[in-house]
Amino acid sequence: MTSAPESPVDPPLALLAELTHRCPLRCPYCSNPLALAGRSTELTTEVWLDVFAQAGRLGILQVHLSGGEPAARRDLEALVAGARSAGLYTNLITSGLLLDRARLERLRQAGLDHVQLSVQDSEPCGADRIAGFQGAHERKLAIAADIRAVGLPLTLNVVVHRHNIARVPELIDLALALDAARLEVAHAQYYGWGLANRAALLPTRAQLEAATAIVTQARERLKGRLAIDYVPPDYYARRPKACMGGWGRRFVAVAPDGAILPCHAARTIPGLEFPDVRQTSLADAWQHAAAFTHFRGTGWMREPCRSCNRREIDWGGCRCQALALAGAADVVDPACSLSPLHETLVAVAEGESASPPPAFRYRSLSEGPKIA
Numbered sequence: 247m248t249s250a251p252e253s254p255v256d257p258p259l260a261l262l263a264e265l266t267h268r269c270p271l272r273c274p275y276c277s278n279p280l281a282l283a284g285r286s287t288e289l290t291t292e293v294w295l296d297v298f299a300q301a302g303r304l305g306i307l308q309v310h311l312s313g314g315e316p317a318a319r320r321d322l323e324a325l326v327a328g329a330r331s332a333g334l335y336t337n338l339i340t341s342g343l344l345l346d347r348a349r350l351e352r353l354r355q356a357g358l359d360h361v362q363l364s365v366q367d368s369e370p371c372g373a374d375r376i377a378g379f380q381g382a383h384e385r386k387l388a389i390a391a392d393i394r395a396v397g398l399p400l401t402l403n404v405v406v407h408r409h410n411i412a413r414v415p416e417l418i419d420l421a422l423a424l425d426a427a428r429l430e431v432a433h434a435q436y437y438g439w440g441l442a443n444r445a446a447l448l449p450t451r452a453q454l455e456a457a458t459a460i461v462t463q464a465r466e467r468l469k470g471r472l473a474i475d476y477v478p479p480d481y482y483a484r485r486p487k488a489c490m491g492g493w494g495r496r497f498v499a500v501a502p503d504g505a506i507l508p509c510h511a512a513r514t515i516p517g518l519e520f521p522d523v524r525q526t527s528l529a530d531a532w533q534h535a536a537a538f539t540h541f542r543g544t545g546w547m548r549e550p551c552r553s554c555n556r557r558e559i560d561w562g563g564c565r566c567q568a569l570a571l572a573g574a575a576d577v578v579d580p581a582c583s584l585s586p587l588h589e590t591l592v593a594v595a596e597g598e599s600a601s602p603p604p605a606f607r608y609r610s611l612s613e614g615p616k617i618a
């Protein structure tokens with residue numbers, strides 16, 4: 247692929263450090279790619295520490311320590327300490343299953359600033375079925391209490407879909423009961439495992455509208471007590487979201503095997519080469535690599551985006567979704583009503599969400615293609 251013309255760009259706001267793809271849970275909407283990276287390909291502690299030091303020098307403000315399950319890395323405490331001493335605000339995105347109070351205390355002492363804990367539902371049966379792990383929910387409730395007991399701020403994250411969307415009120419109550427400062431209600435996004443399970447997960451439009459109304463009312467009612475973030479699903483939208491805040495504008499991700507990526511799904515786009523953090527600096531990749539410059543800004547756009555007055559608001563939507571649904575990464579995201587494919591997408595959403603849900607295809611390291 248050829249690159250768009252370069253001009254100096256601001257540094258990214260945040261680094262998404264995907265420390266590992268290993269995870270005890272098997273959620274069917276996992277944002278990891280279908281081709282998961284095996285343990286033998288993971289970066290060493292030293293390389294990650296260097297990445298964090300580079301991120302600090304580049305002017306990045308925050309690191310999201312993510313996975314898979316980042317606590318599957320035995321060196322997590324050392325990584326947190328390294329990120330903190332590089333001047334980064336450290337956020338741990340976790341299922342909680344590999345944590346206990348002693349480890350949380352060590353992480354806090356190492357400089358951890360914040361924990362984002364996922365729950366799959368408000369009731370154990372449904373939650374464990376989604377997670378593909380018996381007893382997961384009960385352990386998550388215990389770890390949420392431990393997070394608060396060691397003095398760490400807590401955000402509760404729940405991915406919503408047709409199997410749990412009716413319990414948004416109970417999920418809000420759960421966030422309050424667990425003393426979370428923030429609740430993120432994020433509709434499942436349909437890439438990777440989510441796309442493979444779309445027909446099992448998509449809610450109906452009526453379910454979506456009911457959940458949106460509940461969140462809107464709760465935001466007002468709980469102002470000052472619980473902040474609620476809401477990520478709507480693309481399939482019923484009229485305009486797409488600015489995926490990652492725009493390609494190569496706010497986020498840089500480093501995959502477990504060292505690939506430097508503009509988003510977690512970017513590797514699905516053929517023709518782009520992603521630099522390896524062991525060979526290319528974060529600054530160099532961000533500023534010059536075609537993987538970042540190619541879809542940065544508006545130069546790559548075709549109509550209808552090229553002449554649209556939202557082109558610098560949503561940046562044409564999501565490149566990976568355009569590829570997955572329209573077969574090309576450089577066309578308007580079909581989530582946009584100006585896409586010629588939009589009506590087809592809505593019909594797919596309405597058809598799939600009204601049909602009986604198929605069985606989940608659970609996330610699995612052993613299934614499907616694997617990065618060595």
Ligand code: SF4
Nearest residue numbers: 551554556557562582
């Ligand atoms: Fe956004 Fe392109 Fe749709 Fe305009 S045409 S709203 S820029 S996706």
Ligand code: FES
Nearest residue numbers: 489509564565566
């Ligand atoms: Fe890659 Fe949206 S997930 S651009």
